[in-house]
Amino acid sequence: MARSINRPRPNSSNTGMRLIGYLxxxxxxxxxxxxxxxxxxxxxxxxxxAS
Incomplete structure (x- = not known):
């Protein structure tokens, strides 16, 4: 049993956040x-x- 309130999401790439990072x-x-x-x-x- 998972100890989380949110349902587990499938592992997928987060393209939107990656694009914001690049921008x-x-x-x-x-x-x-x-x-x-x-x-x-x-x-x-x-x-x-220093030497």
Whole structure:
């Protein structure tokens, strides 16, 4: 006996939520892509000064 109020649903892909995730992630990637060289330079500078 299941200990749940809701009826179990069949395992299926949730395409709507996946699409929303992609729509949220794509602009974030496009906004952060120009900052990538700065982040890499700061990371390398931190590695060089730490040694």
């Amino acid at each position: 949220v992630a794509a602009p974030l990637v496009l906004l952060l892509l120009p900052l990538l060289p700065v982040i890499v330079l700061l990371w390398i500078g931190g590695k060089l000064t």
